[in-house]
Amino acid sequence: MIEKRLTIKNKLGIHARPAGQLVKLASHYKSAIYISRNRTEVNAKSIMGVLMLEAGHGSEIVIRVDGEDEFSALAAIEELIDQRQFDEE
Amino acid sequence: MNADQAASGETRIKGVAVSQGIAIGSAFVFGSSLQDVRPREIPETEIENEIVKLDDAIDKAKSELTQLGEQTQQMLGERSAEIFEVHRLMLDDPELIGECLRRIRAERLNADWIFLQVLEKYEQTFSQFHDEYMRARIADVQDVKRRVIRHLQGSAKAPGDGLPGPAVVFSADLMPSETIHLRRDYVLGFATELGSRTSHAAILARSLKVPSVVGLGPVCQKLTTGDPVILDGYSGELIIHPDPETREKYVKSHDLYQALAQKLVRSCRLPARTKDGKDIELAANIEFFEEVQPALEDGAMGVGLYRTEYLFMMRDELPGEEDQYAEYVRILDALHGQPIIFRTFDLGGDKAQKHFHVHQEANPFLGYRGVRLYSASEEVFRRQLRAILRASVRGKVRILIPMISCVSEIRYCRRVFDAVREELRAAGIPFDEEIPFGAMIEVPSAAISADLIARECDFLSIGTNDLVQYTLAVDRSNRYVDDMYRAFSPAVLRLIRETVRFGHEEGVWVGMCGEMASDPLATMALIGLGLDEFSVSPVSLLVVKEIIRRVHFDECENLAERMLSYGTADEVEQYLGSVYRRKFRDLIIADPNHAYARRGRS
Numbered sequence: 001m002i003e004k005r006l007t008i009k010n011k012l013g014i015h016a017r018p019a020g021q022l023v024k025l026a027s028h029y030k031s032a033i034y035i036s037r038n039r040t041e042v043n044a045k046s047i048m049g050v051l052m053l054e055a056g057h058g059s060e061i062v063i064r065v066d067g068e069d070e071f072s073a074l075a076a077i078e079e080l081i082d083q084r085q086f087d088e089e
Numbered sequence: 090m091n092a093d094q095a096a097s098g099e100t101r102i103k104g105v106a107v108s109q110g111i112a113i114g115s116a117f118v119f120g121s122s123l124q125d126v127r128p129r130e131i132p133e134t135e136i137e138n139e140i141v142k143l144d145d146a147i148d149k150a151k152s153e154l155t156q157l158g159e160q161t162q163q164m165l166g167e168r169s170a171e172i173f174e175v176h177r178l179m180l181d182d183p184e185l186i187g188e189c190l191r192r193i194r195a196e197r198l199n200a201d202w203i204f205l206q207v208l209e210k211y212e213q214t215f216s217q218f219h220d221e222y223m224r225a226r227i228a229d230v231q232d233v234k235r236r237v238i239r240h241l242q243g244s245a246k247a248p249g250d251g252l253p254g255p256a257v258v259f260s261a262d263l264m265p266s267e268t269i270h271l272r273r274d275y276v277l278g279f280a281t282e283l284g285s286r287t288s289h290a291a292i293l294a295r296s297l298k299v300p301s302v303v304g305l306g307p308v309c310q311k312l313t314t315g316d317p318v319i320l321d322g323y324s325g326e327l328i329i330h331p332d333p334e335t336r337e338k339y340v341k342s343h344d345l346y347q348a349l350a351q352k353l354v355r356s357c358r359l360p361a362r363t364k365d366g367k368d369i370e371l372a373a374n375i376e377f378f379e380e381v382q383p384a385l386e387d388g389a390m391g392v393g394l395y396r397t398e399y400l401f402m403m404r405d406e407l408p409g410e411e412d413q414y415a416e417y418v419r420i421l422d423a424l425h426g427q428p429i430i431f432r433t434f435d436l437g438g439d440k441a442q443k444h445f446h447v448h449q450e451a452n453p454f455l456g457y458r459g460v461r462l463y464s465a466s467e468e469v470f471r472r473q474l475r476a477i478l479r480a481s482v483r484g485k486v487r488i489l490i491p492m493i494s495c496v497s498e499i500r501y502c503r504r505v506f507d508a509v510r511e512e513l514r515a516a517g518i519p520f521d522e523e524i525p526f527g528a529m530i531e532v533p534s535a536a537i538s539a540d541l542i543a544r545e546c547d548f549l550s551i552g553t554n555d556l557v558q559y560t561l562a563v564d565r566s567n568r569y570v571d572d573m574y575r576a577f578s579p580a581v582l583r584l585i586r587e588t589v590r591f592g593h594e595e596g597v598w599v600g601m602c603g604e605m606a607s608d609p610l611a612t613m614a615l616i617g618l619g620l621d622e623f624s625v626s627p628v629s630l631l632v633v634k635e636i637i638r639r640v641h642f643d644e645c646e647n648l649a650e651r652m653l654s655y656g657t658a659d660e661v662e663q664y665l666g667s668v669y670r671r672k673f674r675d676l677i678i679a680d681p682n683h684a685y686a687r688r689g690r691s
Contacts, residue, residue: 012222013222016172016226017175020171020175020178024178043183048185049182052211054218054219054223
């Protein structure tokens with residue numbers, strides 16, 4: 001199991017579109033993937049869960065990945081959230 | 090699909106007009122009533138069944154969302170379409186679906202109630218968000234909720250059932266099986282979120298003469314049953330909560346239209362004969378039994394194109410001989426001896442995949458479709474011919490083979506036809522021995538060699554929709570090139586002229602069942618080219634008849650000749666438009682294709 005702490009940098013946070021991108025990406029991997037914020041942890045393959053985090057701009061989240069492809073899964077998610085910032089401003 | 094909230098309070102949404110006319114009344118949103126959802130205990134033996142129902146409803150909702158996404162992407166671009174992807178993901182959400190299934194099993198309550206509870210819990214959570222942008226997700230949850238509930242309830246009823254009175258019916262999309270339940274006297278107008286001019290809902294709305302707009306985008310969620318609406322089947326506009334001034338304007342033009350329709354109806358019993366006495370056979374295109382009666386009421390002399398594919402797409406399995414026979418008899422009886430042209434099944438692309446082992450094709454329009462399916466599935470073709478032949482004693486039947494591109498295809502079909510007739514004779518089953526056998530001319534190779542094909546059959550019928558697309562190499566559903574799809578292109582007109590000439594030289598009559606025959610702008614030109622039969626969409630019957638009755642054959646011939654001297658479709662349309670405006674100014678409001686408004690203006 002691996003973990004990573006990230007900060008949400010895009011202006012609107014994880015609203016509907018980024019949540020969709022994240023869920024679609026997470027669903028490609030076999031590993032169990034969780035995201036937590038303020039002691040709430042949700043399944044990253046559930047769009048309702050991801051939206052319920054209410055992760056706005058500047059919020060801190062922790063990604064937890066557990067499974068055979070955990071390294072590639074975490075790397076891909078980090079790229080989406082941190083480097084690409086969901087392809088938004 | 091662009092919604093404008095005017096300062097006044099009315100909301101206008103633009104869709105695609107598919108059936109002319111104006112509907113003014115209150116909305117009936119098909120199967121959308123959340124108040125109807127109540128908890129109901131489900132016996133243990135029925136629990137799994139309840140879960141299947143939920144799965145089905147979710148699948149239907151997801152496929153609608155996929156289509157809405159594609160439609161929106163084409164019209165408004167990728168970003169606008171993304172929200173539908175989010176909705177689809179909600180219905181793929183393992184936590185959400187898991188919770189629904191768990192609760193249905195544990196609480197033994199109905200799927201729609203549990204789904205509602207689960208989704209409302211999410212709404213509750215979202216409503217407590219501080220971030221306004223995040224809070225807006227409630228609307229998405231509500232949209233998804235209503236869409237699925239609509240399908241859960243929809244499985245139990247058809248649109249039109251439970252209509253409290255005349256209303257404008259709204260629905261996401263309609264399958265042919267659902268559309269046929271629409272009651273003409275109760276449905277003032279008809280609007281869908283999905284669909285195009287050629288979708289089933291559109292075709293049916295046109296033939297039932299119900300004003301109709303499709304492709305409105307996600308509108309069912311914005312409306313409540315009972316909301317006052319105006320549906321403009323000319324411009325494709327939907328107006329929700331119209332202002333008094335808007336309403337008044339629409340009432341006025343509605344009255345104008347009604348007055349003209351009444352005037353035209355008066356002459357619909359008269360023959361379709363030119364002033365100098367040339368008779369034209371004017372028939373209707375139909376697909377469903379329900380369309381026969383309205384077409385006859387508007388003066389159709391029978392059916393010039395009966396599309397039989399619907400029987401092949403209604404159910405999961407192919408229709409048996411008896412099912413087809415029963416349907417054909419019903420239609421023939423409704424026609425009371427007027428002739429009908431059965432077009433044998435014309436399937437292609439995804440419609441054929443299910444039954445005919447069609448593989449993914451790079452170019453479905455140049456692939457395995459129409460008559461090309463028959464030899465590999467000869468039993469299906471024979472079964473249809475047997476059903477038609479057996480029914481033929483009840484009326485005046487003609488048979489038309491689709492997508493003929495060469496002589497050997499029509500020869501093959503005739504051989505099978507003769508073999509089936511021999512079988513019936515041997516079995517002592519009566520049928521009409523004089524059934525005319527025809528070829529549809531919709532591929533340029535067939536038009537160019539129409540004399541050779543005419544020698545093999547009793548009549549030709551020109552299908553313009555495919556003929557235009559194959560001649561000009563333009564896929565009209567491709568928005569990058571659709572403006573090049575022009576029925577009035579000189580090349581298409583020449584092929585029509587040649588087909589008619591070849592047919593007449595070989596002593597067979599030539600008709601047209603494509604969309605062009607329904608276009609009032611084309612009527613004089615087609616008479617002038619010598620066309621013997623027009624098979625038109627039922628909504629065009631009155632106006633085409635009126636034009637035929639007002640013209641002389643030789644003036645049509647002159648017009649056709651001059652038309653053929655122009656170099657471009659624009660010039661042809663300008664010329665025809667100028668004649669049309671001069672001769673038929675009073676018919677312009679009844680023109681179903683708005684030929685006057687759209688084209689032929691210099």
